[in-house]
Amino acid sequence: MRAFASICLSVLSVLVLSWALPMLYDTALLSPLAKTHIFYSPVLEQCIYTEQIRGYDQQAAAKSEGHHADIVYKDEAGQYYDRLAFEAALPFIYYRNMEMRGLLPVTLRGKTLDRAAIEQARRVLELPARHLDGHHPPQPCLPLLESDPGQVALLYPADRFRLTEQGMLFTHADTNEEETALSHLFSTALAAQGFAFPARHVGGNFSTFKPYEGGIFMVDAQGSLFHLLRRNGEPVINKIVLPQGLVPRHVLVSESKERLWLGLVLDSQNRLWLIRQRDMALIGLDVPDYLPDAMDCKLIFDPLYLTVVTSDKALVQTTVFDLPAAERKSGDICRPFHTFRHEMSRARESWQSRLADTLFPFRLGFVQEETALLYPHLSLSRHWLLNALPFCLLLAGLWSLLQYRQSGNGLASWQGRAEAALILLTGLYGLVTLLLLKQKE
Amino acid sequence: MYRIFAGVFFKECIKTRLCMLALSVFSLAYMAWIWLGVHRLFLLDHPEIVWYRVMDLGQIPYAALAALPVTCACVFCCCQFLPEIRDERLRISLHLPCGMALLMLAHFLFGLLFLALLYLLDGLLLTLILQRHFPQEAVHMAQLTSLPWFLAGFFAYLCTAHTLLEPQHRSRLMGLLLGLGLCTPLLVKTTPGALAPALPWFALLLPLLLAGLLLPCMNFRHRRAQ
Numbered sequence: 001m002r003a004f005a006s007i008c009l010s011v012l013s014v015l016v017l018s019w020a021l022p023m024l025y026d027t028a029l030l031s032p033l034a035k036t037h038i039f040y041s042p043v044l045e046q047c048i049y050t051e052q053i054r055g056y057d058q059q060a061a062a063k064s065e066g067h068h069a070d071i072v073y074k075d076e077a078g079q080y081y082d083r084l085a086f087e088a089a090l091p092f093i094y095y096r097n098m099e100m101r102g103l104l105p106v107t108l109r110g111k112t113l114d115r116a117a118i119e120q121a122r123r124v125l126e127l128p129a130r131h132l133d134g135h136h137p138p139q140p141c142l143p144l145l146e147s148d149p150g151q152v153a154l155l156y157p158a159d160r161f162r163l164t165e166q167g168m169l170f171t172h173a174d175t176n177e178e179e180t181a182l183s184h185l186f187s188t189a190l191a192a193q194g195f196a197f198p199a200r201h202v203g204g205n206f207s208t209f210k211p212y213e214g215g216i217f218m219v220d221a222q223g224s225l226f227h228l229l230r231r232n233g234e235p236v237i238n239k240i241v242l243p244q245g246l247v248p249r250h251v252l253v254s255e256s257k258e259r260l261w262l263g264l265v266l267d268s269q270n271r272l273w274l275i276r277q278r279d280m281a282l283i284g285l286d287v288p289d290y291l292p293d294a295m296d297c298k299l300i301f302d303p304l305y306l307t308v309v310t311s312d313k314a315l316v317q318t319t320v321f322d323l324p325a326a327e328r329k330s331g332d333i334c335r336p337f338h339t340f341r342h343e344m345s346r347a348r349e350s351w352q353s354r355l356a357d358t359l360f361p362f363r364l365g366f367v368q369e370e371t372a373l374l375y376p377h378l379s380l381s382r383h384w385l386l387n388a389l390p391f392c393l394l395l396a397g398l399w400s401l402l403q404y405r406q407s408g409n410g411l412a413s414w415q416g417r418a419e420a421a422l423i424l425l426t427g428l429y430g431l432v433t434l435l436l437l438k439q440k441e
Numbered sequence: 442m443y444r445i446f447a448g449v450f451f452k453e454c455i456k457t458r459l460c461m462l463a464l465s466v467f468s469l470a471y472m473a474w475i476w477l478g479v480h481r482l483f484l485l486d487h488p489e490i491v492w493y494r495v496m497d498l499g500q501i502p503y504a505a506l507a508a509l510p511v512t513c514a515c516v517f518c519c520c521q522f523l524p525e526i527r528d529e530r531l532r533i534s535l536h537l538p539c540g541m542a543l544l545m546l547a548h549f550l551f552g553l554l555f556l557a558l559l560y561l562l563d564g565l566l567l568t569l570i571l572q573r574h575f576p577q578e579a580v581h582m583a584q585l586t587s588l589p590w591f592l593a594g595f596f597a598y599l600c601t602a603h604t605l606l607e608p609q610h611r612s613r614l615m616g617l618l619l620g621l622g623l624c625t626p627l628l629v630k631t632t633p634g635a636l637a638p639a640l641p642w643f644a645l646l647l648p649l650l651l652a653g654l655l656l657p658c659m660n661f662r663h664r665r666a667q
Contacts, residue, residue, distance in 0.1 A: 001542060001655060002655075002656065002659055004655075005655040005656035005659070006656055008649045008650070008652040009619075009650075009653035009656055012619055012646060012649055012650055012653060015622075015646070016623060017618075017622070019626070020618075020621075020622050136635075137632060137633060137634030139496060139497070141496060141576050141578040141579065143489075143493070156489050156490065157489065158487070158488070160489075160492065160576065162578065173487070173489040173491075173492050174488055176488075176573070176574060176576065206497060366626060366639060372632050372635055373635050373637070374631060374635050374636050374638065374639050376639050436611060436612060436615040437615060437656075
């Protein structure tokens with residue numbers, strides 16, 4: 001019974017330590033690095049990026065002039081830049097600094113662009129993996145904003161809806177009870193347009209901090225896409241004509257002043273489609289190697305290009321397109337003219353990460369970048385065979401030697417062998433566990 | 442076995458009745474305080490704005506509840522075991538010819554049962570408080586959010602028992618280590634409902650800890666002291 005109880009406590013202790021010790025180590029020595037910021041420079045006509053590094057980079061330090069030597073500015077050819085040169089290579093990003101330095105308007109590809117033109121065209125759409133359904137706790141009770149509130153600012157509605165098998169059901173916040181008349185109005189209107197309840201996905205920008213209300217998109221039970229706008233309390237429904245083979249999975253809505261692109265559709269084949277505001281046409285983007293469940297995606301629009309930046313934990317990829325023409329047909333797919341992949345500095349090894357991979361044969365974690373949900377997961381040391389295992393072997397040997405000198409029972413007894421095996425398999429975690437559990441005779 | 446359980450439960454009921462009553466009253470008062478906090482939100486702002494904050498921004502108006510289960514568990518465990526440990530009565534009980542494991546299991550199960558009932562009451566009150574103001578989805582999310590806190594209470598109870606029963610100072614650290622290591626991930630501030638997928642894995646550790654508690658019990662019985 002003693003052995004059984006000891007095993008139970010040892011398993012628990014090893015699990016707790018495999019979470020706590022690496023976490024404490026990371027807190028003390030291994031500061032997390034943000035993802036690399038990468039752009040397409042219209043001046044250099046290649047990609048240029050900035051990232052924080054661990055350790056020392058002589059060329060970066062020389063460019064930094066003694067200030068923030070851990071921030072590197074480089075282009076895809078490997079050439080280093082200082083901060084001012086980096087900003088000058090990205091006039092569409094740092095246009096306000098450019099204007100202050102008297103470098104605007106700028107002429108690129110035969111177009112002369114001033115601050116107003118850049119501001120008009122610039123926008124960013126972001127689709128992080130953790131925003132996808134199944135990657136965060138569900139929130140099925142949503143607001144539907146009035147698109148014509150009769151004033152400049154948008155108003156937050158006093159009711160919320162949910163899409164169930166029974167229809168679109170509204171609940172009023174004042175009474176916390178269902179609004180049967182409104183529910184009936186919207187449910188009937190949707191059913192008349194062929195909407196099959198319940199919805200698979202609802203996409204919208206549920207905020208009043210935007211220039212106008214662009215409505216919401218709903219994917220029904222059969223995979224059809226519907227656009228719904230609330231205008232003067234009435235539903236305005238539009239069934240979107242989908243290109244052949246497109247089954248929407250997620251819709252990102254982001255209203256902007258230029259009113260050209262309303263958002264983005266991610267389909268079941270991991271393809272991205274821009275939604276044109278004017279006619280709800282879907283224009284495809286051919287982004288190679290994009291895995292939405294593991295990658296964050298960012299679309300950067302500027303007056304000349306559309307840059308799609310996709311990144312997982314270690315790699316960032318830039319795919320650059322000419323800005324899609326307004327007259328493109330729905331279903332057209334844009335092809336990129338430039339792509340660039342780069343291993344981010346956060347994925348590179350440092351002495352701190354190598355030491356961690358030696359000390360800890362495995363670690364238990366809960367947080368993962370691609371999901372807001374917390375799952376326990378064990379990950380093996382990246383250098384288990386070469387670093388962690390020899391270290392565990394050393395610890396097990398030392399423990400056995402110590403036991404032999406103290407009691408004369410090293411590996412001779414089954415208990416000694418079991419203890420050595422525990423340390424061999426779990427390293428420091430097993431050692432600390434035994435130190436705490438070992439009773440004085 | 443039934444007689445042992447009945448006897449131990451009766452004894453524990455008599456012994457801890459005041460503590461159980463005090464903790465129940467304290468829990469009710471604490472939940473009343475949480476109700477006041479939630480109610481005040483709706484006095485200060487329009488309901489749709491409160492809904493926006495809670496359901497879209499992820500604010501947790503009942504966040505104070507996180508501390509209640511762990512506090513109740515630690516206090517109850519001390520009330521249950523400290524008097525008998527101090528007066529050596531428990532050690533005498535452990536020498537009764539009825540099996541030490543069964544006897545201690547009955548003690549622990551009594552504690553876990555009381556805490557389960559107390560947490561059920563807290564959970565029910567939380568549901569009633571929120572149901573009045575929020576839609577069903579928000580109430581369901583609150584239940585998912587508070588479930589890890591109640592689970593942390595069970596771990597806190599068992600780990601406190603380990604620390605109290607273990608006679609050797611160094612091994613007491615194991616109780617503290619397990620208590621901190623098991624409760625911290627469950628109590629850490631996260632997105633509401635984010636811990637839900639991890640809960641079955643945590644629940645699996647509960648019987649493991651219960652079985653592991655036999656070790657400090659045996660050490661206690663055999664006076665493997667400092």
